[in-house]
Amino acid sequence: MKRAFSCALAIVLLGSLASLGLAAYPERPVKMIVPWAAGGDTDAIKRVWAEIAKKYLPQPIIIANITGASGTKGAKEAKGAPPDGYTIYSTHDYIHTTYYTGVSDVSYRDFEPICLTTSTPSILAASPNSPWKSMKDLLEDSKKRPGEIKVGATLGSTSHFFPAMIEREAKVKWKYVSYEGTAPRMTALMGGHIELGETNLTQLDKVKAGQMKLLAIATDKRHPEVPDLPTLKELGINVTYAVNRGFVAPKGTPEEALAKMEEVCAKVAKDPAFADAMRKQGTDVSFLGRKAYRDFLEKNDTLNAELASALGYTRKK
Amino acid sequence: MDAFLNAALAIFDPQTFVYMGAGVVAGLLGGAIPGVTITMTVILVLPFTFGMTPLQGLATMIGVYVGGESGGLISATLLGIPGTPSAIATTFEGFPMARKGEAGRAVWLGIWASLLGGLLAGIPLVVGALQLAALAVKFGPWEYFSLFVLTLTIVASLSEQSLLKGLLSGVFGLLVTAIGADPLMGVARFTFGTDFLLSGFPFLPVLIGIFAFSQLMKDVEDMGSGTAGPLLRRHVNLRVSHLRVIGEILRQPWNLVRSTLIGLWIGILPAVGGSAANIMAYDQAKKFSKQPEKFGTGMSEGIIASESSNNANIGGSLITMMAFGIPGDAVTAVMLGALIIHGIQPGPLFVTTHTPVAYGMFAAYFLAHLLTVVVEWVLLRYFLRVMLVPQPILIPIILVLCALGSFALNNIIENVWTFFFFGIIGYLMVKFGFPLAPIILGVVLGDQLEVNYVRAVMTDADPWLFLTRPISGALLVLSVVSVAFALWQRRRRPAAPAEAEAEM
Numbered sequence: 001m002k003r004a005f006s007c008a009l010a011i012v013l014l015g016s017l018a019s020l021g022l023a024a025y026p027e028r029p030v031k032m033i034v035p036w037a038a039g040g041d042t043d044a045i046k047r048v049w050a051e052i053a054k055k056y057l058p059q060p061i062i063i064a065n066i067t068g069a070s071g072t073k074g075a076k077e078a079k080g081a082p083p084d085g086y087t088i089y090s091t092h093d094y095i096h097t098t099y100y101t102g103v104s105d106v107s108y109r110d111f112e113p114i115c116l117t118t119s120t121p122s123i124l125a126a127s128p129n130s131p132w133k134s135m136k137d138l139l140e141d142s143k144k145r146p147g148e149i150k151v152g153a154t155l156g157s158t159s160h161f162f163p164a165m166i167e168r169e170a171k172v173k174w175k176y177v178s179y180e181g182t183a184p185r186m187t188a189l190m191g192g193h194i195e196l197g198e199t200n201l202t203q204l205d206k207v208k209a210g211q212m213k214l215l216a217i218a219t220d221k222r223h224p225e226v227p228d229l230p231t232l233k234e235l236g237i238n239v240t241y242a243v244n245r246g247f248v249a250p251k252g253t254p255e256e257a258l259a260k261m262e263e264v265c266a267k268v269a270k271d272p273a274f275a276d277a278m279r280k281q282g283t284d285v286s287f288l289g290r291k292a293y294r295d296f297l298e299k300n301d302t303l304n305a306e307l308a309s310a311l312g313y314t315r316k317k
Numbered sequence: 318m319d320a321f322l323n324a325a326l327a328i329f330d331p332q333t334f335v336y337m338g339a340g341v342v343a344g345l346l347g348g349a350i351p352g353v354t355i356t357m358t359v360i361l362v363l364p365f366t367f368g369m370t371p372l373q374g375l376a377t378m379i380g381v382y383v384g385g386e387s388g389g390l391i392s393a394t395l396l397g398i399p400g401t402p403s404a405i406a407t408t409f410e411g412f413p414m415a416r417k418g419e420a421g422r423a424v425w426l427g428i429w430a431s432l433l434g435g436l437l438a439g440i441p442l443v444v445g446a447l448q449l450a451a452l453a454v455k456f457g458p459w460e461y462f463s464l465f466v467l468t469l470t471i472v473a474s475l476s477e478q479s480l481l482k483g484l485l486s487g488v489f490g491l492l493v494t495a496i497g498a499d500p501l502m503g504v505a506r507f508t509f510g511t512d513f514l515l516s517g518f519p520f521l522p523v524l525i526g527i528f529a530f531s532q533l534m535k536d537v538e539d540m541g542s543g544t545a546g547p548l549l550r551r552h553v554n555l556r557v558s559h560l561r562v563i564g565e566i567l568r569q570p571w572n573l574v575r576s577t578l579i580g581l582w583i584g585i586l587p588a589v590g591g592s593a594a595n596i597m598a599y600d601q602a603k604k605f606s607k608q609p610e611k612f613g614t615g616m617s618e619g620i621i622a623s624e625s626s627n628n629a630n631i632g633g634s635l636i637t638m639m640a641f642g643i644p645g646d647a648v649t650a651v652m653l654g655a656l657i658i659h660g661i662q663p664g665p666l667f668v669t670t671h672t673p674v675a676y677g678m679f680a681a682y683f684l685a686h687l688l689t690v691v692v693e694w695v696l697l698r699y700f701l702r703v704m705l706v707p708q709p710i711l712i713p714i715i716l717v718l719c720a721l722g723s724f725a726l727n728n729i730i731e732n733v734w735t736f737f738f739f740g741i742i743g744y745l746m747v748k749f750g751f752p753l754a755p756i757i758l759g760v761v762l763g764d765q766l767e768v769n770y771v772r773a774v775m776t777d778a779d780p781w782l783f784l785t786r787p788i789s790g791a792l793l794v795l796s797v798v799s800v801a802f803a804l805w806q807r808r809r810r811p812a813a814p815a816e817a818e819a820e821m
Binding site for chain 2: 037038040043044047048051064065066067068069070072073076077098101102103104150155156175176177178179180183184186187188190191193194202203204205206208209211276277280281
């Protein structure tokens, strides 16, 4: 026992000496902050990512689920983390929406972009007991009874912004009810307590089982997984929307670390195992490097700022 | 049936069996350590399941889940500290019983009740999952609100000495949940402009603060005054006649079935966890008991109710998870994540498209219950050694574990402060004779009450819907009955309950 221990100690010491000599990033495990609970969409996607990233990074990536307050607790923690390259933060569009709706003070500008990893296209779904067979039925009905059709959403987040964009483009008025998170929203939709809600391709089983109807998808072109589902665009509603997940690091993270992580991102994006896992997640692999991701975030931020003010949110400053 | 037998055989594959056994042991340890929850244990086990087959992985996690629910009762009974939130009510009777020198009877009553409750709840899991889950989906915000109102009325019967103090404690619990960003729009309330308060007080650090810290402080006091030695030095009477204990449970068939049904239903409803189920089952056991006045002194009925309901709760959560792919609690959320990582899309077609895995999970559920009993049979004597550790050593260790658990909840240091803060509050409350259970009930239900009320009004502005929707209306009527009954029971009770309290 004692000998085993001293052996282990020697190995550890040797190992650390060796790493001192080389000193290439990363020398120790990298912490990935996921601002939502284990088992959620983001967590599931990023766990697979971290598993595959092991192939391309000499150190493991440890997931820390820092949950609470619509994901803003984790955002705050990430912003305050030491910018040494050993903390990366898994984020998505909520970083803009929570900022402009005043839920959080953390902005994408507080971070260095690393990469965009995936996009999960949004779909407008209806309760199985709703009378509508198509988007057209819904819009006609919405015009007949403005402000009456109930939409479930995480208020101030992506599931709220998506239907709100449709509302604006199609010139209709709906009523919003707070259902925070995909799971409660889906339950309420199945029970008919709400009539509309945002969903994604992971929920296809519920459609096949007759527990939910899909009305339209917010992609540019029809999605291969659901070739019969019309896009909003072809229905004359100019809305494309997806939940775009990526990585950022605290402001001031060294160039070397950012470049290394970007490289790992690019490799994982090309790995067929990742693409395969993402297909099951109803998610498209879409890689953007540091520079392109920065532009993407910027554009997305402007759009969300506009939307937020159109929705009646004003950010107090 | 064939499919089920095949699945059972798949589970008996030696490798799967070993993984599951390891899961049960991990669950038992995690459940027994105050501050470490079943959810955390499952998350810790998750990476190990990546290399297994889907069924092995899920069977291991089910092992953790079932083992954890049983582990919670060990520290609840022996230390007076609930190892998991779903063992809160077990402390009310199990700890006094253990203190009276019947530690063995108390623990085994819990273990056997867990087994029986869990197995009973397994029947609807296999037979009627889809129908039950479809029923649960019909629960709208009105029904949830009324259900939580009914749950809150339990305060009336949990307030041992003074009803006023019980109500104050409950209201304080509700107020605690109002602190921080509101659950709908994130508007800051009672935060005094600080970031710390903005995120509110998470349930787990509050719970272990209130229960564990106050209990440990009391132990420290007893130690100082020399009235009590190590927790169980003189009364390590673990020897029990298992037949007698099982007989004791089976002589209360209604209690067992009622508690199992409560646990099952609360488990099926998404968003309400085992922390509410065990208190509700305990309360019902007390209401139906012939000797409600003796509750709090080590009544077997209370242990049986609490422990059978929390294992039945697992069956319920699994029903919702397998029927709809919707997590009933945090543990099933992690299990769903594991399914996805293994490339299986959970959802309403899961059982039909992945029949071998689904039936394997059913088989694993039953087997995990049996394994838990076996493992406890072997390990219990070692667990008890822990209880024999002198208190000056044991108490700091438990405190550190509680603090660690608070931190690990979502990996931030603020939770540790929350734990200490509520520990002091809990200690003061005990000192001034305030009951602890109502505050926990308030903290568990506060957010849910608010969210469902607001949802109901956002959906339809008509407040009468709470009464005119049949299930919601019935639940509200039951709430009135529940309060009236508790008050009547109080009045009928001879006025000498303080004695029992003093004994503790």
